[in-house]
Amino acid sequence: xxxxxxxxxxxxxxxxxxxxxxxxxxxxxxxxxxxxxxxxxxxxxxxxxxxxxxxxxxxxxxxxxxxxxxxxxxxxxxxxxxxxxxxxxxxxxxxxxxxxxxxxxxxxxxxxxxxxxxxxxxxxxxxxxxxxxxxxxxxxxxxxxxxxxxxxxxxxxxxxxxxxxxxxxxxxxxxxxxxxxxxxxxxxxxxxxxxxxxxxxxxxxxxxxxxxxxxxxxxxxxxxxxxxxxxxxxxxxxxxxxxxxxxxxxxxxxxxxxxxxxxxxxxxxxxxxxxxxxxxxxxxxxxxxxxxxxxxxxxxxxxxxxxxxxxxxxxxxxxxxxxxxxxxxxxxxxxxxxxxxxxxxxxxxxxxxxxxxxxxxxxxxxxxxxxxxxxxxxxxxxxxxxxxxxxxxxxxxxxxxxxxxxxxxxxxxxxxxxxxxxxxxxxxxxxxxxxxxxxxxxxxxxxxxxxxxxxxxxxxxxxxxxxxxxxxxxxxx
Amino acid sequence: xxxxxxxxxxxxxxxxxxxxxxxxxxxxxxxxxxxxxxxxxxxxxxxxxxxxxxxxxxxxxxxxxxxxxxxxxxxxxxxxxxxxxxxxxxxxxxxxxxxxxxxxxxxxxxxxxxxxxxxxxxxxxxxxxxxxxxxxxxxxxxxxxxxxxxxxxxxxxxxxxxxxxxxxxxxxxxxxxxxxxxxxxxxxxxxxxxxxxxxxxxxxxxxxxxxxxxxxxxxxxxxxxxxxxxxxxxxxxxxxxxxxxxxxxxxxxxxxxxxxxxxxxxxxxxxxxxxxxxxxxxxxxxxxxxxxxxxxxxxxxxxxxxxxxxxxxxxxxxxxxxxxxxxxxxxxxxxxxxxxxxxxxxxxxxxxxxxxxxxxxxxxxxxxxxxxxxxxxxxxxxxxxxxxxxxxxxxxxxxxxxxxxxxxxxxxxxxxxxxxxxxxxxxxxxxxxxxxxxxxxxxxxxxxxxxxxxxxxx
Numbered sequence: 037x038x039x040x041x042x043x044x045x046x047x048x049x050x051x052x053x054x055x056x057x058x059x060x061x062x063x064x065x066x067x068x069x070x071x072x073x074x075x076x077x078x079x080x081x082x083x084x085x086x087x088x089x090x091x092x093x094x095x096x097x098x099x100x101x102x103x104x105x106x107x108x109x110x111x112x113x114x115x116x117x118x119x120x121x122x123x124x125x126x127x128x129x130x131x132x133x134x135x136x137x138x139x140x141x142x143x144x145x146x147x148x149x150x151x152x153x154x155x156x157x158x159x160x161x162x163x164x165x166x167x168x169x170x171x172x173x174x175x176x177x178x179x180x181x182x183x184x185x186x187x188x189x190x191x192x193x194x195x196x197x198x199x200x201x202x203x204x205x206x207x208x209x210x211x212x213x214x215x216x217x218x219x220x221x222x223x224x225x226x227x228x229x230x231x232x233x234x235x236x237x238x239x240x241x242x243x244x245x246x247x248x249x250x251x252x253x254x255x256x257x258x259x260x261x262x263x264x265x266x267x268x269x270x271x272x273x274x275x276x277x278x279x280x281x282x283x284x285x286x287x288x289x290x291x292x293x294x295x296x297x298x299x300x301x302x303x304x305x306x307x308x309x310x311x312x313x314x315x316x317x318x319x320x321x322x323x324x325x326x327x328x329x330x331x332x333x334x335x336x337x338x339x340x341x342x343x344x345x346x347x348x349x350x351x352x353x354x355x356x357x358x359x360x361x362x363x364x365x366x367x368x369x370x371x372x373x374x375x376x377x378x379x380x381x382x383x384x385x386x387x388x389x390x391x392x393x394x395x396x397x398x399x400x401x402x403x404x405x406x407x408x409x410x411x412x413x414x415x416x417x418x419x420x421x422x423x424x425x426x427x428x429x430x431x432x433x434x435x436x437x438x439x440x441x442x443x444x445x446x447x448x449x450x451x452x453x454x455x456x457x458x459x460x461x462x463x464x465x466x467x468x469x470x471x472x473x474x475x476x477x478x479x480x481x482x483x484x485x486x487x488x489x490x491x492x493x494x495x496x497x498x499x500x501x502x503x504x505x506x507x508x509x510x511x512x513x
Numbered sequence: 514x515x516x517x518x519x520x521x522x523x524x525x526x527x528x529x530x531x532x533x534x535x536x537x538x539x540x541x542x543x544x545x546x547x548x549x550x551x552x553x554x555x556x557x558x559x560x561x562x563x564x565x566x567x568x569x570x571x572x573x574x575x576x577x578x579x580x581x582x583x584x585x586x587x588x589x590x591x592x593x594x595x596x597x598x599x600x601x602x603x604x605x606x607x608x609x610x611x612x613x614x615x616x617x618x619x620x621x622x623x624x625x626x627x628x629x630x631x632x633x634x635x636x637x638x639x640x641x642x643x644x645x646x647x648x649x650x651x652x653x654x655x656x657x658x659x660x661x662x663x664x665x666x667x668x669x670x671x672x673x674x675x676x677x678x679x680x681x682x683x684x685x686x687x688x689x690x691x692x693x694x695x696x697x698x699x700x701x702x703x704x705x706x707x708x709x710x711x712x713x714x715x716x717x718x719x720x721x722x723x724x725x726x727x728x729x730x731x732x733x734x735x736x737x738x739x740x741x742x743x744x745x746x747x748x749x750x751x752x753x754x755x756x757x758x759x760x761x762x763x764x765x766x767x768x769x770x771x772x773x774x775x776x777x778x779x780x781x782x783x784x785x786x787x788x789x790x791x792x793x794x795x796x797x798x799x800x801x802x803x804x805x806x807x808x809x810x811x812x813x814x815x816x817x818x819x820x821x822x823x824x825x826x827x828x829x830x831x832x833x834x835x836x837x838x839x840x841x842x843x844x845x846x847x848x849x850x851x852x853x854x855x856x857x858x859x860x861x862x863x864x865x866x867x868x869x870x871x872x873x874x875x876x877x878x879x880x881x882x883x884x885x886x887x888x889x890x891x892x893x894x895x896x897x898x899x900x901x902x903x904x905x906x907x908x909x910x911x912x913x914x915x916x917x918x919x920x921x922x923x924x925x926x927x928x929x930x931x932x933x934x935x936x937x938x939x940x941x942x943x944x945x946x947x948x949x950x951x952x953x954x955x956x957x958x959x960x961x962x963x964x965x966x967x968x969x970x971x
Contacts, residue, residue, distance in 0.1 A: 098963050100824065100971055101897050141867075163893075167884040174878065182863075182930055189931040193923055200883075201916050208912045211896050 038079050038091040039107035039158045045072045050147035056140050065143040069125040076121040106161040111507040116157040116286050119366045120279050124150050127274045132478035145175040162210050162222035180268035191263045198260040202247035209243035227295045234298035241299030251284030252340050255314025265333040270377035278370040282362050288347045308348040312441050314341035319448035328376045328386040339365050346427035354430020359504045361423025371408035371486040393465035397472035402461050404483040409457050411490035413450045418494040514564040516554040517619045524612035531605035540594035543608050547587040568629045575623035578754045585747045586615040595944045596739045614640045618751035627676045627686040638665050645736040657735025664728045672715030678708030688763040695765045720752035722778050722808045723785035733801035741797050742841035745804045750830040753811050766818045775816050783809035787917040794856050817902035824970035825898045832887035836879035839952035842945045843873040850939045861934020870929045872949040877922040879956045887959035
């Protein structure tokens with residue numbers, strides 16, 4: 037029953053915030069995301085990691101076609117729920133010294149987004165899952181469209197249609213699975229137990245994979261991503277990059293792999309190659325970027341490419357690593373975009389060539405930014421390390437040469453991140469920056485919390501790995 | 514059957530009220546009257562019966578669809594009071610004609626006999642010709658009325674010719690006898706097949722399926738906006754109810770000839786509707802092409818008639834109707850205040866009137882078939898049923914088309930939120946607001962609890 041509470045707290049909060057005024061809206065948003073975080077923490081403490089589903093809720097919904105509501109978590113989805121509900125208070129808090137126009141609608145949409153994201157991760161019935169998957173698209177579309185920069189109209193409709201194309205193909209796949217399942221059901225348990233013949237899995241794989249690949253995004257489905265990240269408001273970008281793309285990688289493991297295992301194996305080589313191409317391609321483009329936000333966007337493509345490669349290596353280590361890296365990447369990328377936003381709000385520019393010498397002005401910010409950067413280049417003892425290590429190990433077990441190319445991500449990642457850091461933070465004082473005002477209390481708090489999380493989960497990754505271990509063992513059986 | 518009589522009587526009563534000098538009360542009384550008839554209509558639930566020598570058959574199908582028809586007319590009448598504030602001299606005519614259209618629609622939903630079907634179609638169409646041209650001093654409206662009349666009477670002639678040919682082979686107008694004629698004869702005579710195809714052409718004209726759709730955008734654009742709302746909801750639904758009834762009862766769930774014809778027409782309709790809609794900058798024309806594309810989806814339901822899909826058709830129709838009515842309840846006051854019917858009339862509505870903008874946004878999302886609105890479940894239900902009947906490729910085409918659809922529905926949303934507003938203030942009278950809230954709430958309710966409608970006609 038805990039699943040229902042996880043769903044209805046943000047939904048209720050979002051409706052409530054709609055009627056709040058001004059500052060009360062974001063205060064309410066913070067309170068409710070914190071309550072949600074507490075409930076999630078409670079769920080984590082009482083969850084027994086045994087690979088099965090917990091906190092289940094089932095309810096008949098529609099008689100014809102037969103659809104049941106089914107919620108529940110296993111280790112994999114609980115990790116994603118934790119990531120979502122951990123990041124949301126940070127994202128809300130990061131906006132405390134920013135004046136958004138019409139904040140009640142902004143935060144209501146954000147909490148509605150949290151509702152939909154929790155729904156995606158909690159659903160155990162493909163139809164319900166699909167509804168939440170689409171539902172998550174609506175608030176983020178309006179956040180990006182109404183609060184974005186001047187290019188938003190073109191960019192957001194591209195994003196929306198691109199992702200919707202994927203979703204509809206997935207829906208088509210689900211309709212086929214529904215009709216071919218023996219008892220006409222879309223329940224996760226049914227879908228994973230009955231196996232449709234591998235002749236169908238060949239094309240079913242692509243129908244489902246299209247939706248996930250666009251959302252993640254895997255090369256060559258990524259063209260919507262950099263523009264959208266750049267043009268959305270920072271909090272929207274945090275939601276998109278921190279949590280929403282995890283919907284895609286999570287679905288690879290939770291839905292695609294167990295439902296079409298034969299198709300998965302058949303196309304494994306193709307997808308893993310695409311992912312590795314994406315890693316190298318995105319890293320090289322990232323080196324060329326002159327804009328901070330675009331650089332982070334491309335680095336994100338490289339990171340999620342590695343996550344996808346790990347999933348498709350179909351090894352214990354690859355899957356473990358992808359989950360650990362999803363959790364780490366969520367935290368790091370939110371930190372990165374927040375730092376970019378802090379720089380933008382103080383200097384008015386994101387052009388790397390215009391920036392420089394910020395370290396002399398603000399030591400604290402510089403140190404915290406460095407921790408986030410190190411986490412994202414996967415330095416040992418930061419959260420990025422364990423995930424990338426396991427991922428590369430997994431890809432190595434699949435194919436040595438691919439792992440060599442995938443390993444470039446670490447080197448290239450270090451190149452563009454550290455060079456960026458050097459140019460922006462140290463280096464000669466830029467004439468564009470007359471002063472760099474000190475951090476606000478909420479900015480300090482968010483960055484310290486993110487830095488703390490990066491180091492904490494870097495030093496003690498065991499709880500994450502233990503949480504997901506049994507579910508992954510089930511998958512590999 | 515009683516429902517049909519009551520509705521016709523209500524139509525005459527509104528005309529009498531004009532004579533009795535009760536002009537002010539016409540709209541409220543007509544609304545109350547329709548609400549009462551809606552209640553009386555429910556009495557026939559689960560009590561199938563036939564009337565007038567088996568000319569009309571009351572079944573749950575006809576009761577459900579008649580209920581939907583009454584509901585749509587009621588909503589339209591609620592808006593009519595406001596819409597015709599400057600045209601009070603003719604209000605009784607408009608209201609009476611609207612009610613007669615509903616009566617015609619009810620015949621189309623419950624006929625057992627081709628003659629009755631023809632009567633229903635003509636009652637509906639002739640009344641509609643008059644309404645489409647009812648803005649006498651507007652050339653566009655005149656053009657719409659005249660064009661619709663010319664093309665419509667041509668279609669009616671084809672329909673009659675088809676009916677005559679079918680009568681010539683079967684020696685009866687009764688649907689059940691036509692059905693047994695089909696099952697008794699392994700090879701059907703060419704005259705019969707020609708008749709069936711001609712009837713099909715005429716019906717496809719009435720539901721504005723491609724390539725018989727050319728009248729729709731011009732008529733939708735020229736007709737008064739309220740009538741456009743009525744045409745795009747009730748008239749389309751009545752046409753499909755009639756087509757479905759004809760195919761399921763009369764043609765034994767579809768002969769090979771009708772299936773082939775419908776298959777091609779469905780593909781054409783989906784593509785024409787969606788691709789043409791992309792280029793529109795007039796809201797009413799956009800709704801016309803969106804209506805054509807919805808006709809394409811609904812043809813898939815008719816094509817899957819072999820598995821029982823009446824509940825799919827009903828759900829889809831209801832979802833489509835509430836989304837369309839909600840959209841027009843926002844569009845009508847915007848048209849009136851800005852004096853323009855272009856998409857640019859909606860520019861900046863998100864700033865000027867956030868509530869109306871939110872309502873239209875939800876209507877557009879519902880039409881595009883995105884959860885949690887009823888439009889989404891309708892599409893899912895439709896795809897499932899069509900897939901089940903083996904229509905694999907055409908469902909794939911429909912899926913691709915619903916992606917295209919998103920673009921033009923979102924054009925409206927982008928105008929509302931992305932463009933700068935002009936100075937004109939939007940006046941939004943209470944009745945429009947009421948309609949918007951009721952229809953949006955229903956769309957959401959049916960989307961979240963689809964069993965409210967899907968279980969009715971199982």
